[in-house]
Amino acid sequence: MRLSPPVTQKMAWAACWAAAFFAIAALLTIIIYVFARGVGEIGWAFLSTDPIGGLSGQGGIRSAIVGTIYIVVLTLAMAAPLGIGAGIYLAEYAGDNWFTRIVRWVIETLAGVPSIVFGLFGFALFVIALNLSFCILAGALTLACLVLPTIIRTTEEAIKAVPQGHREGSLALGATKWQTIRHVVLPAAMPGIVTAIILAIGRSVEETACLYVTMGGSANMPITPLDNGRTLSLHLFYLAMNTNAMEKALATGVMLIIIIVIINAITRWLSSRWMIRMQGRV
Amino acid sequence: MRKKMNTIDLDFYYGKNQALKGVNLGINENEITALIGPSGCGKSTFLRCLNRMNDIILQSRVEGRVLLDDVDIYQPGVDVVELRKKVGMVFQQPNPFPKSIYENVAYGPRRLGLHNRGSLDNIVEKSLRDAALWDEIKEDLGKSGLSISGGQQQRLCIARVLAVEPEVILMDEPCSALDPIATLKIEELMQDLKKNYTIVIVTHNMQQAARVSDWTGFFLLGELVEYGKTSELFSIPKDKRTEDYITGRFG
Secondary structure, three states: OOOOOHHHHHHHHHHHHHHHHHHHHHHHHHHHHHHHHHHHHOOOOHOOOOOOOOOOOEEEEHHHHHHHHEEEEEEEHHHHHHHHHHHHHHHHHOOHHHHHHHHHHHHHHHHHOHHHHHHHHHHHHHHHHHHOOOOHHHHHHHHHHHHHHHHHHHHHHHHHHOHHHHHHHHHOOOOOOOHHHEEEEEEEEHHHHHHHHHHHHHHHHOHHHHHHHHOOOOOOOOOOOOOOOOEHHHHHHHHHOOOHHHHHHHHHHHHHHHHHHHHEEEEEEHHHHHHHHHHEOO | EEEEEEEEEEEEEEEEEEEEEEEHHHHHHOOEEEEOOOOOOHHHHHHHHHHOHHHHHHHHEEEEEEEOEEEEEOOOOOOHHHHHHHHHEEEOOOOOOOOOHHHHHHOOOOOOOOOOHHHHHHHHHHHHHHOOOOHHHHOOOOEEOOOOHHHEEEEEEHHHHHHOOOEEEEEEOOOOOOOOHHHHHHHHHHHHHOOOEEEEEEOHHHHHHHHHOOOEEEEEEEEEEEOOOOHHHHHHOHHHHHHHHHHHOOO
16 A cells, blocks of 8 residues: 555655654753763862872863864865875866776775774874874874875865856956856865864864874873873763763763863864855844 | 958867868858857857857867957967957856946956946946846845846846956857846847847747847858848748758658
8 A cells, every 4th residue: 555645745744754753862861871970070170280190080181172173274284284285286177087986995995994094104103203203293294194085075075066057157257267266166165174173173182092093192291292191082081982081071071072172163163154254244 | 231240160079079160151240149059050059169168068069160359369369368358258157246236347357357336336326227136136235146037047148248347248148047027128128239249149039039139150060051131041042951940840
């Protein structure tokens, strides 16, 4: 027997609603659990003291916050210009031939390589071969390699999504190709590029495996990028694996979630202000 | 009447596919030339040869000559950027940039290195007035160029072209995405503009060609079948194929 269209319509609605409900419920459950168990630990003392390190689980997260800021800033400073530049090149300048097809294929493959593989690569190249030893800079370099493929691909897609009519309109006014890219294509692609950057920030904040084998993991306050250090996510990992301080691990998780929300909000706010300036009021 | 542009034995190829076959056509200064013909006849391809917009199509090839004021625009050493300042273009789909109305019009002058705010203000106002848009949007120069109606967007695109003071304006089916009233406004505007500019318009609307143009060329399968005064071409076509097309027997 065939079901009538109104019945299939109701069934489809119910299925989609249930899928959305369970997905959101699962996320909320995790967040509520982490907050419920972790938020009690958070206070000024927790934020303003360094962890003891080792097996103790005592102390706060100050040096881990500083380590996280170092990692995010250094990683972005290296990966964003390179990744956006390469994305522009692939979308606007590179032709479609066997070489660029291989380059694209390699980038896509790299985007799917597990982070521990990048970590071991970074360990071999930056920590050992380049003699940086375990330090924040080695971690940031490794992390930059990890997020680069994603930034390149997302930038390329965002640029390719800009209507061809914008480019032709600009060229037909006597603008050069670079002027067209700089003043028409990039502003139009900006929301997509901002998304690429937000994804990269999120990845830098959350990443553990590839920093575990490059950054060292010292609980001491890092002064320069050449110091050994840990990020919040790495600190969480050490607490959860090496100590009994589960509440402190979850409190660190709370701080991680809060930091990611704040970074996303700031990035979106900046880009929307910039968009209004560039694109005019709607 | 002086010929502003001339094409001599112009061939165009998309890969192995020949889209234009030996087109010879002269475009009179300060008049409107319409190009008509069925879809795929090569009229848009021809138009885009006049400001070398086809350069950006991969694996395309041009043979023959295109003269602007008796200079071949395809000869080596010609600056394409310079050429496109002289030969502006309005496209089928209104394509304002995702910028404010002001910045859309100021875009061309800015790229040419003009940054003086006062001069830009003057150019923006004059261009919008010349495009018959000023009175409608003078309060909203900061609004996005995408927020106005389709007909206004197309006049904004015309203003954007006028701002770089070209000599020739190419229009590629500029009204095909517009309603009849917006179309009428563009057609009236063209009559004003031809005093100062040479205009070439591609249209699939024969009534439009008959209404607005002084000269009409009929394209079919990449060939220029017939070219003559609009009044004559539509009343006493010399070629049987032209007659069949304008009487609606095909196309």
